[in-house]
Amino acid sequence: MGKTAPPVRRGRRPMSDRRRALQRLEISRAAIRLFREHGVAATSGEDIAGAVGLSARTLWRWFRTKESCVEPVLSLATDAFTASLGRWPDGRSLDEHLLTDYRAPVDSGPDDAELVFAVLRLSRAEPALRAIWLVVQERAEPVLAGILAERLGRACDDVAIRVQAAALNAALRIATEDIAAATADGQEPPIDDLVERLSAAVRAAGHGVLDRTAHPR
Incomplete structure (x- = not known):
């Protein structure tokens, strides 16, 4: 009998540390621009996530608060x-x-x-x-x-x-x-x-x- 082929992995590949760091930096830049333009109180985490094309859920995995x-x-x-x-x-x-x-x-x-x-x-x-x-x-x-x-x-x-x-x-x-x-x-x-x-x-x-x-x- 032939060997069974290994199962094909589905889903996204894990993000490298460097790519994650660069993504966090892009989020940081977007957050500061929004804070500068609209103020901290008027800027939400959802606003920041949307500015870089991410979900709010992903943003909160990487940052504790919008200020962070x-x-x-x-x-x-x-x-x-x-x-x-x-x-x-x-x-x-x-x-x-x-x-x-x-x-x-x-x-x-x-x-x-x-x-x-x-x-x-x-x-x-x-x-x-x-x-x-x-x-x-x-x-x-x-x-x-x-x-x-x-x-x-x-x-x-x-x-x-x-x-x-x-x-x-x-x-x-x-x-x-x-x-x-x-x-x-x-x-x-x-x-x-x-x-x-x-x-x-x-x-x-x-x-x-x-x-x-x-x-x-």
Whole structure:
């Protein structure tokens, strides 16, 4: 007797992690545009799902609340900073390094920087959006600590490493929020303005710990 053929699987193929991340990013962009145009209160989860051609059921599988839809775009800001920190070479201060190295992540779109600023402007009157921004910042902090610990030959739980990571995180938050506040809605500032402000904030946060004289122990 011949072997029985394996059953044919029906239904959709499982989505890859990268495709899922890109889909979440598209949802995030759509949500921010709707929030900016109509306001958070007047925008529903169904509105966001419809803008990207998804069902509301799918949207709620990926996001807890409509406000949490902004998280993937906000994460681009912290991703760019941690990536640049990871490329920081020996013999150069971090603030100087950022001036020439800081750049948008690979998956970033042409208006993603402005979408980040739009969320931060909205967050001044929307506590739920502010909470999401702070959660994104909190998640970035241990990543920063890990990069610093490896560079300086210390443990991630070293109090000096943790404090410095928190200071860098605060520098990123303050610089980004300042640019958002100084920029009109829909207007994206030159990338040089953001980088220069971020570099100045990092220099203020370093207090000499992260200067060119820092070497692994």
